[in-house]
Amino acid sequence: MFRDIDILELLPQRPPFVMVDHLTDYSETQSSCDLTIRKDNVFCESGMFAAAGLIEHIAQTCAARLGYYNKYILKTGVRLGFIGEVKDLDIVRLPREGETLNTTIVVMQEIFDVTLVTAEVRVGEEVIATTRLKIAQGQQSSSS
Amino acid sequence: MVLQDNLFSIMSQAQEDGQPAFQVQIHKEWPIYKAHFPGHPITPGVCIVQMIQELLQVHLGREVSLRKAKTVKYTAIISPDEVSELSVSFPKIEQQEDGSLKVQAQVAGGETIYTKLSATFQ
Numbered sequence: 001m002f003r004d005i006d007i008l009e010l011l012p013q014r015p016p017f018v019m020v021d022h023l024t025d026y027s028e029t030q031s032s033c034d035l036t037i038r039k040d041n042v043f044c045e046s047g048m049f050a051a052a053g054l055i056e057h058i059a060q061t062c063a064a065r066l067g068y069y070n071k072y073i074l075k076t077g078v079r080l081g082f083i084g085e086v087k088d089l090d091i092v093r094l095p096r097e098g099e100t101l102n103t104t105i106v107v108m109q110e111i112f113d114v115t116l117v118t119a120e121v122r123v124g125e126e127v128i129a130t131t132r133l134k135i136a137q138g139q140q141s142s143s144s
Numbered sequence: 145m146v147l148q149d150n151l152f153s154i155m156s157q158a159q160e161d162g163q164p165a166f167q168v169q170i171h172k173e174w175p176i177y178k179a180h181f182p183g184h185p186i187t188p189g190v191c192i193v194q195m196i197q198e199l200l201q202v203h204l205g206r207e208v209s210l211r212k213a214k215t216v217k218y219t220a221i222i223s224p225d226e227v228s229e230l231s232v233s234f235p236k237i238e239q240q241e242d243g244s245l246k247v248q249a250q251v252a253g254g255e256t257i258y259t260k261l262s263a264t265f266q
Contacts, residue, residue: 050194051209084217085216085217087216142183
Protein backbone atom coordinates (compact mmCIF):
# COMPACT_ATOMS: atom_id res chain seq x y z
CA MET A 1 0.00 0.00 0.00
CA PHE A 2 2.85 2.45 0.79
CA ARG A 3 4.18 1.72 -2.71
CA ASP A 4 1.06 3.28 -4.24
CA ILE A 5 1.81 6.74 -2.82
CA ASP A 6 3.33 9.15 -5.35
CA ILE A 7 6.80 9.69 -3.84
CA LEU A 8 6.64 13.41 -4.69
CA GLU A 9 3.84 13.71 -2.12
CA LEU A 10 6.32 12.74 0.58
CA LEU A 11 9.44 14.62 -0.44
CA PRO A 12 10.48 18.29 -0.54
CA GLN A 13 12.97 17.53 -3.37
CA ARG A 14 11.88 17.71 -6.99
CA PRO A 15 13.15 16.01 -10.18
CA PRO A 16 15.86 15.64 -11.32
CA PHE A 17 17.00 15.51 -7.68
CA VAL A 18 14.65 12.73 -6.50
CA MET A 19 16.66 9.66 -5.43
CA VAL A 20 13.90 7.29 -4.23
CA ASP A 21 11.13 5.69 -6.33
CA HIS A 22 8.77 4.32 -3.66
CA LEU A 23 8.25 4.12 0.06
CA THR A 24 8.01 0.33 0.44
CA ASP A 25 7.60 0.02 4.21
CA TYR A 26 6.79 2.39 7.05
CA SER A 27 6.65 2.18 10.81
CA GLU A 28 7.51 4.72 13.45
CA THR A 29 10.94 3.22 13.95
CA GLN A 30 11.84 1.64 10.62
CA SER A 31 11.20 2.45 6.96
CA SER A 32 12.30 1.31 3.52
CA CYS A 33 12.51 2.77 0.04
CA ASP A 34 13.60 1.52 -3.35
CA LEU A 35 15.36 3.14 -6.30
CA THR A 36 16.16 1.72 -9.71
CA ILE A 37 19.28 3.33 -11.19
CA ARG A 38 18.32 4.73 -14.59
CA LYS A 39 20.67 6.06 -17.21
CA ASP A 40 19.19 9.58 -16.97
CA ASN A 41 19.73 9.78 -13.18
CA VAL A 42 21.90 12.86 -12.54
CA PHE A 43 24.26 10.79 -10.35
CA CYS A 44 24.69 8.04 -12.98
CA GLU A 45 27.98 8.38 -14.89
CA SER A 46 29.35 5.75 -17.29
CA GLY A 47 26.92 3.16 -15.95
CA MET A 48 27.86 3.72 -12.28
CA PHE A 49 25.87 5.48 -9.56
CA ALA A 50 28.10 7.94 -7.69
CA ALA A 51 28.81 7.74 -3.95
CA ALA A 52 27.11 11.14 -3.50
CA GLY A 53 23.95 9.73 -5.11
CA LEU A 54 24.03 6.74 -2.79
CA ILE A 55 24.19 8.98 0.30
CA GLU A 56 21.38 11.17 -1.12
CA HIS A 57 19.26 8.05 -1.69
CA ILE A 58 19.71 7.06 1.98
CA ALA A 59 18.93 10.61 3.14
CA GLN A 60 15.76 10.67 1.00
CA THR A 61 14.71 7.31 2.48
CA CYS A 62 14.73 9.23 5.79
CA ALA A 63 12.90 12.13 4.09
CA ALA A 64 10.16 9.81 2.78
CA ARG A 65 9.62 8.38 6.28
CA LEU A 66 9.38 11.90 7.77
CA GLY A 67 7.17 12.98 4.87
CA TYR A 68 4.77 10.10 5.50
CA TYR A 69 4.70 10.90 9.22
CA ASN A 70 4.10 14.63 8.64
CA LYS A 71 1.52 14.16 5.91
CA TYR A 72 -0.44 11.04 6.86
CA ILE A 73 -0.07 10.91 10.65
CA LEU A 74 0.33 14.52 11.81
CA LYS A 75 -1.69 15.71 8.76
CA THR A 76 0.63 18.66 8.25
CA GLY A 77 2.83 19.53 5.27
CA VAL A 78 6.11 18.05 4.13
CA ARG A 79 9.12 19.88 5.62
CA LEU A 80 12.56 20.61 4.25
CA GLY A 81 15.29 18.34 5.58
CA PHE A 82 19.05 18.53 5.82
CA ILE A 83 21.86 16.09 6.47
CA GLY A 84 23.56 17.06 9.73
CA GLU A 85 26.15 14.31 9.72
CA VAL A 86 27.18 11.20 7.81
CA LYS A 87 28.95 8.79 10.17
CA ASP A 88 30.66 5.42 9.72
CA LEU A 89 29.82 5.21 6.04
CA ASP A 90 31.06 2.04 4.36
CA ILE A 91 30.51 1.63 0.63
CA VAL A 92 31.24 -1.99 -0.32
CA ARG A 93 30.64 -1.20 -3.97
CA LEU A 94 28.85 1.42 -6.07
CA PRO A 95 25.51 0.49 -7.68
CA ARG A 96 25.37 -0.04 -11.44
CA GLU A 97 22.85 1.23 -13.95
CA GLY A 98 19.76 -1.01 -14.02
CA GLU A 99 20.15 -2.27 -10.45
CA THR A 100 17.41 -1.72 -7.85
CA LEU A 101 18.44 -0.51 -4.42
CA ASN A 102 16.39 -1.53 -1.38
CA THR A 103 17.25 0.61 1.59
CA THR A 104 16.11 0.28 5.18
CA ILE A 105 16.63 2.87 7.87
CA VAL A 106 16.20 2.17 11.58
CA VAL A 107 15.58 5.12 13.88
CA MET A 108 18.01 5.10 16.81
CA GLN A 109 17.02 8.39 18.37
CA GLU A 110 14.65 11.26 17.68
CA ILE A 111 15.02 14.51 19.62
CA PHE A 112 12.76 17.36 18.51
CA ASP A 113 13.64 17.97 14.85
CA VAL A 114 16.77 15.80 14.73
CA THR A 115 16.66 12.11 13.79
CA LEU A 116 19.54 9.64 14.09
CA VAL A 117 19.28 6.53 11.94
CA THR A 118 21.32 3.56 10.84
CA ALA A 119 20.92 2.57 7.20
CA GLU A 120 21.58 -0.47 5.07
CA VAL A 121 21.46 -0.46 1.25
CA ARG A 122 20.90 -3.80 -0.49
CA VAL A 123 20.83 -5.00 -4.07
CA GLY A 124 18.88 -8.24 -3.77
CA GLU A 125 20.43 -9.95 -0.72
CA GLU A 126 23.80 -8.22 -1.12
CA VAL A 127 24.56 -5.38 1.31
CA ILE A 128 26.41 -2.74 -0.70
CA ALA A 129 26.55 0.12 1.82
CA THR A 130 25.91 0.93 5.47
CA THR A 131 26.01 4.20 7.35
CA ARG A 132 24.62 6.30 10.15
CA LEU A 133 22.95 9.62 9.40
CA LYS A 134 21.79 12.60 11.37
CA ILE A 135 18.88 14.38 9.67
CA ALA A 136 17.50 17.77 10.73
CA GLN A 137 14.07 19.03 9.72
CA GLY A 138 13.49 22.65 8.74
CA GLN A 139 10.58 24.76 7.59
CA GLN A 140 7.57 23.54 5.61
CA SER A 141 8.23 22.88 1.96
CA SER A 142 6.69 25.23 -0.59
CA SER A 143 6.32 22.36 -3.08
CA SER A 144 3.81 20.39 -0.99
CA MET B 145 26.89 14.54 -12.47
CA VAL B 146 30.08 16.51 -12.87
CA LEU B 147 29.88 19.54 -10.59
CA GLN B 148 32.99 21.37 -11.74
CA ASP B 149 31.94 24.26 -14.01
CA ASN B 150 28.28 23.48 -13.18
CA LEU B 151 27.87 24.00 -9.44
CA PHE B 152 31.32 25.50 -8.93
CA SER B 153 34.42 26.80 -10.72
CA ILE B 154 37.97 26.78 -9.42
CA MET B 155 39.22 30.36 -8.98
CA SER B 156 42.62 29.50 -7.56
CA GLN B 157 44.63 26.58 -6.29
CA ALA B 158 47.41 26.91 -3.72
CA GLN B 159 49.45 24.88 -1.26
CA GLU B 160 49.12 25.30 2.49
CA ASP B 161 51.81 23.46 4.47
CA GLY B 162 52.31 21.18 1.50
CA GLN B 163 48.58 20.37 1.17
CA PRO B 164 46.23 21.64 -1.54
CA ALA B 165 43.73 24.44 -0.93
CA PHE B 166 41.19 25.68 -3.46
CA GLN B 167 39.14 28.83 -3.77
CA VAL B 168 35.90 28.08 -5.61
CA GLN B 169 33.04 30.16 -6.90
CA ILE B 170 29.45 28.89 -6.44
CA HIS B 171 27.08 29.30 -9.41
CA LYS B 172 23.65 30.26 -8.10
CA GLU B 173 22.05 29.56 -11.50
CA TRP B 174 22.92 25.82 -11.22
CA PRO B 175 19.63 24.09 -12.24
CA ILE B 176 19.62 21.67 -9.28
CA TYR B 177 18.99 24.62 -6.94
CA LYS B 178 15.44 24.74 -8.37
CA ALA B 179 14.91 21.10 -7.31
CA HIS B 180 16.64 21.33 -3.92
CA PHE B 181 14.41 22.98 -2.91
CA PRO B 182 11.74 24.83 -4.94
CA GLY B 183 11.81 28.42 -3.66
CA HIS B 184 14.56 27.56 -1.15
CA PRO B 185 17.85 26.93 -2.97
CA ILE B 186 20.27 25.08 -0.71
CA THR B 187 23.44 23.26 -1.75
CA PRO B 188 22.79 19.53 -1.22
CA GLY B 189 25.15 18.17 1.43
CA VAL B 190 26.04 15.22 -0.80
CA CYS B 191 27.16 17.64 -3.52
CA ILE B 192 29.68 19.11 -1.06
CA VAL B 193 31.11 15.57 -0.78
CA GLN B 194 31.12 15.29 -4.57
CA MET B 195 32.85 18.69 -4.87
CA ILE B 196 35.55 17.56 -2.40
CA GLN B 197 35.98 14.36 -4.46
CA GLU B 198 36.30 16.33 -7.72
CA LEU B 199 38.84 18.77 -6.21
CA LEU B 200 40.83 15.82 -4.86
CA GLN B 201 40.86 14.42 -8.41
CA VAL B 202 42.14 17.75 -9.77
CA HIS B 203 44.95 17.66 -7.19
CA LEU B 204 45.84 14.01 -7.86
CA GLY B 205 45.33 14.04 -11.62
CA ARG B 206 43.37 10.75 -11.43
CA GLU B 207 39.90 9.48 -10.58
CA VAL B 208 39.04 8.51 -7.01
CA SER B 209 35.78 7.56 -5.31
CA LEU B 210 34.57 7.86 -1.72
CA ARG B 211 34.81 4.43 -0.02
CA LYS B 212 34.41 5.09 3.69
CA ALA B 213 33.62 8.10 5.80
CA LYS B 214 34.39 8.30 9.48
CA THR B 215 32.42 11.52 9.55
CA VAL B 216 31.09 14.25 7.27
CA LYS B 217 29.78 16.99 9.51
CA TYR B 218 27.61 19.82 8.16
CA THR B 219 27.75 22.74 10.55
CA ALA B 220 26.07 25.42 8.40
CA ILE B 221 23.82 25.51 5.34
CA ILE B 222 25.30 26.82 2.07
CA SER B 223 22.68 29.03 0.45
CA PRO B 224 23.73 30.26 -3.02
CA ASP B 225 21.96 33.58 -2.34
CA GLU B 226 24.29 34.24 0.59
CA VAL B 227 27.48 32.37 -0.26
CA SER B 228 29.31 32.93 -3.54
CA GLU B 229 32.85 31.81 -2.65
CA LEU B 230 34.17 28.91 -0.64
CA SER B 231 37.61 27.76 0.38
CA VAL B 232 38.19 24.02 0.33
CA SER B 233 41.32 22.87 2.13
CA PHE B 234 42.79 19.42 2.63
CA PRO B 235 44.69 19.34 5.95
CA LYS B 236 45.53 15.67 5.36
CA ILE B 237 45.93 13.44 2.30
CA GLU B 238 47.74 10.27 3.32
CA GLN B 239 48.36 7.25 1.13
CA GLN B 240 47.64 3.92 2.84
CA GLU B 241 49.42 0.60 2.22
CA ASP B 242 46.48 -0.71 0.17
CA GLY B 243 46.67 2.34 -2.11
CA SER B 244 43.63 4.08 -0.63
CA LEU B 245 43.84 7.68 0.58
CA LYS B 246 42.98 8.92 4.06
CA VAL B 247 41.65 12.42 3.57
CA GLN B 248 40.62 15.29 5.78
CA ALA B 249 38.88 18.19 4.10
CA GLN B 250 37.27 21.39 5.26
CA VAL B 251 34.87 23.72 3.46
CA ALA B 252 34.80 27.27 4.79
CA GLY B 253 33.87 30.81 3.79
CA GLY B 254 35.08 33.82 5.77
CA GLU B 255 34.80 32.88 9.44
CA THR B 256 32.21 30.16 8.87
CA ILE B 257 33.08 26.47 8.65
CA TYR B 258 30.42 24.69 6.61
CA THR B 259 31.64 21.12 6.30
CA LYS B 260 34.33 18.90 7.80
CA LEU B 261 35.10 15.53 6.26
CA SER B 262 37.26 12.65 7.41
CA ALA B 263 37.11 9.85 4.87
CA THR B 264 38.85 7.24 2.74
CA PHE B 265 38.94 7.51 -1.04
CA GLN B 266 40.05 4.85 -3.50
